[in-house]
Amino acid sequence: MSTLRVNIEDIYQFATEDQVQSLMPTVEQSIKTLYAGNGKGSDYLGWLNLPSLITPEQIDAINEVANDLRSKSEVVVVVGIGGSYLGAKSIIESLSHSFTGSIEGNAPRVIFAGFNICEEYHSELLELLDKKTYSIIVISKSGTTTEPAIAFRLLKQHLEAKVGKTEAATRIVAITDPSKGALRQLATQENYRTFIIPNDIGGRYSVFTPVGLLPIAAAGFDIQKLIDGAAAAEKQTGFDIPLTENPACLYAAARNALYENGYKTEIMVNYTPKLHYITEWWKQLFGESEGKENKGIFPAGVNFTTDLHSLGQYIQQGERLIFETVITVKNSKRKLEIPSDSANLDELNYISGKRLSDVNRMAQLGTTLAHIDGKVPNMSIEIPEINEYWLGNLMYFFQKSCAISGYTLAVNPFDQPGVEAYKKNMFALLGKKGYEEQGKLLREILGEEH
Ligand code: PA5
Numbered sequence: 532m533s534t535l536r537v538n539i540e541d542i543y544q545f546a547t548e549d550q551v552q553s554l555m556p557t558v559e560q561s562i563k564t565l566y567a568g569n570g571k572g573s574d575y576l577g578w579l580n581l582p583s584l585i586t587p588e589q590i591d592a593i594n595e596v597a598n599d600l601r602s603k604s605e606v607v608v609v610v611g612i613g614g615s616y617l618g619a620k621s622i623i624e625s626l627s628h629s630f631t632g633s634i635e636g637n638a639p640r641v642i643f644a645g646f647n648i649c650e651e652y653h654s655e656l657l658e659l660l661d662k663k664t665y666s667i668i669v670i671s672k673s674g675t676t677t678e679p680a681i682a683f684r685l686l687k688q689h690l691e692a693k694v695g696k697t698e699a700a701t702r703i704v705a706i707t708d709p710s711k712g713a714l715r716q717l718a719t720q721e722n723y724r725t726f727i728i729p730n731d732i733g734g735r736y737s738v739f740t741p742v743g744l745l746p747i748a749a750a751g752f753d754i755q756k757l758i759d760g761a762a763a764a765e766k767q768t769g770f771d772i773p774l775t776e777n778p779a780c781l782y783a784a785a786r787n788a789l790y791e792n793g794y795k796t797e798i799m800v801n802y803t804p805k806l807h808y809i810t811e812w813w814k815q816l817f818g819e820s821e822g823k824e825n826k827g828i829f830p831a832g833v834n835f836t837t838d839l840h841s842l843g844q845y846i847q848q849g850e851r852l853i854f855e856t857v858i859t860v861k862n863s864k865r866k867l868e869i870p871s872d873s874a875n876l877d878e879l880n881y882i883s884g885k886r887l888s889d890v891n892r893m894a895q896l897g898t899t900l901a902h903i904d905g906k907v908p909n910m911s912i913e914i915p916e917i918n919e920y921w922l923g924n925l926m927y928f929f930q931k932s933c934a935i936s937g938y939t940l941a942v943n944p945f946d947q948p949g950v951e952a953y954k955k956n957m958f959a960l961l962g963k964k965g966y967e968e969q970g971k972l973l974r975e976i977l978g979e980e981h
Contacts, residue, residue: 535764535924536913537778539785541899542854545908546788554784554791554939555774561938562780566770570938572945577731578930581739582761582923590755593741596704596724597748601639603702604666608656608686609746610645611670612678614734615706617815619643619746621808622738622922626752629804638751644686645669645679653682657689665690666702668749670742672728674707674714677957706741733945735816736930739923753919760923767924768931779928782856782912783936786828789854789908790940796829798846800857802895804834805917809858813929820937820944827940836894843898847905854908857899858925862916863888 539551564570565579600607609619623641627633633640644656667690669683690699705718709727718725726741728734737743739761744754768779775781786797797817799810810832821827833842846853869890871883882890899909912928914921937944959969 533915534767535778535921535928537781537785537910538913539781539910541903542785542789542908542910544903545794545854545906546785546792550791551784551788554788555780557939558780558784558787558935559774561783561935562770562774562777564938565934571943575731575733575736575945577729578736578739579934580765581732582758582765582927585739585758587755590744590758593726593744593754594748596726597745600666600668600702600704600749601751603664604639605663606660606665607639607641607668607746607749608660608665609641609643609668609670609749610679610683610686611643611742612646612676613815613819614737615670615672615676615679615742616643616646617735617808617812618738618743618926621812622743622747622752622757622919622926623750624808625805625917625922626919627750634751639749641746641750645682648678648681653685657685660686660689661693666704666749668704668706668746669714670706670728670746671714672708672712672734674712674717677954680713704745706745733947735812735819736945738812738926756919757923760920760925761927762923763920764924764927764931768928778912779931779935782910782928782932783939785910786854786856786936787939790828794828794852794854794908796831796853798853798855799830799832800835800855801833802835802857802891803860803917804837806858806860807832807834809922809925810834812926816929816933817936819947819950820933821940821942823942823946823949826942835898836891839894839898846902846907851906854910855899855902857895857909857911859895859911859913860915860917861913864916864918 542551565576568576609616620643631640632642642656644653667683667686669679671679674680687699687703690702694702700721700723703721703723704725705714705723706726706728707714707718709715709730715725717723726745728737728740728742732740734742739758744757747757748754768777799813801807801810814830814832817828817830822829846855863886867887869879869883869885869887871880903909912925914925934944955966955969956973959966959973962970
């Protein structure tokens with residue numbers, strides 16, 4: 532039967548089976564706490580049973596708006612940062628054509644903004660949009676996050692200047708808090724269509740809410756299949772599944788056992804650039820959930836074989852604090868064989884006739900063996916193929932693993948108090964009202980030219 536599989540066998544020379552077993556009671560307590568809803572951050576558990584609770588009517592409502600945007604746009608711009616964009620971005624990038632950036636056929640291209648403050652990026656975006664028909668999906672729970680607020684202000688004015696205020700309002704959809712915040716207020720005032728980010732779901736756990744679903748549907752992908760895959764993972768990682776058969780518990784136990792043994796950096800490895808943004812999403816999920824109270828595994832990512840030619844040297848022989856988690860994709864959707872060449876100057880004829888996916892598999896096998904030999908613990912997470920169903924399955928699995936792992940580490944996996952520090956300094960330096968004292972202090976530290 533096709534299923535997501537976690538294999539932790541290759542960590543046992545670095546963290547023994549007994550050690551992993553000895554963590555199981557804590558992991559068991561963690562999953563109990565999660566389902567009992569009485570742990571740290573338990574106001575934010577709306578994602579836990581979400582896939583099995585989503586109704587066909589909710590999916591239809593999202594698809595209806597997505598289809599309307601698709602029918603009138605060459606480009607859909609999604610504005611958001613962190614958990615308000617990475618889920619959608621990772622699925623759309625994984626499923627889109629690598630070079631056209633969209634689903635094959637005539638779907639609009641979905642592009643992203645509001646996740647940086649780069650002047651060139653936004654200028655070039657507006658330059659592109661000058662020549663395109665476009666719509667905007669603006670996503671912000673608080674409605675006041677600086678990066679998306681700046682991008683949305685620019686885009687709103689650009690769109691209104693281009694098509695007029697009334698038409699612009701039909702091309703803007705806001706996804707935000709059900710009742711409060713600046714974006715909710717603006718959406719009501721301007722009569723935008725809206726979807727809500729439920730109060731009990733934080734940004735990085737929101738991919739199966741309209742935050743992820745509307746942009747993914749606007750890109751032309753099947754959100755019902757995504758939810759079906761997530762719902763299957765919800766069952767597979769459920770409370771009633773024995774711990775050793777529960778992939779989320781296994782993964783949480785294995786990474787915490789390695790952490791206890793000094794492996795403080797986890798590298799998420801893929802062998803296809805299609806999964807690059809899944810890793811980016813995973814980095815946020817685990818980094819924001821676990822990195823607090825001076826604790827937490829540092830989540831990093833590599834795309835192999837590309838990064839074997841940059842970071843491979845460090846991984847093989849640098850400081851021994853790294854472990855790797857490899858996402859293995861069993862089947863490639865396309866078929867491409869290495870041709871034979873009569874001159875054979877590149878000496879590749881020994882693999883002519885082989886599929887690229889076979890060569891990639893041997894690269895993966897060879898790399899894993901070399902890294903284990905170099906004392907890098909390895910585990911793998913296998914999915915059958917890259918499609919909506921299996922990405923939904925994988926992402927829900929990671930959400931559940933992250934919550935269990937965070938509780939095992941005894942932190943609150945649902946808050947992110949550290950994110951505020953840079954914001955306060957930035958507001959103070961920009962002269963925002965209420966930050967005058969801190970601004971004075973920072974200017975004294977930084978000196979005259981600031
Ligand atoms: O995971 C999180 O909670 C954060 O990454 C937020 O999603 C991010 O900061 C964006 O916040 P907001 O949606 O309020 O603009």
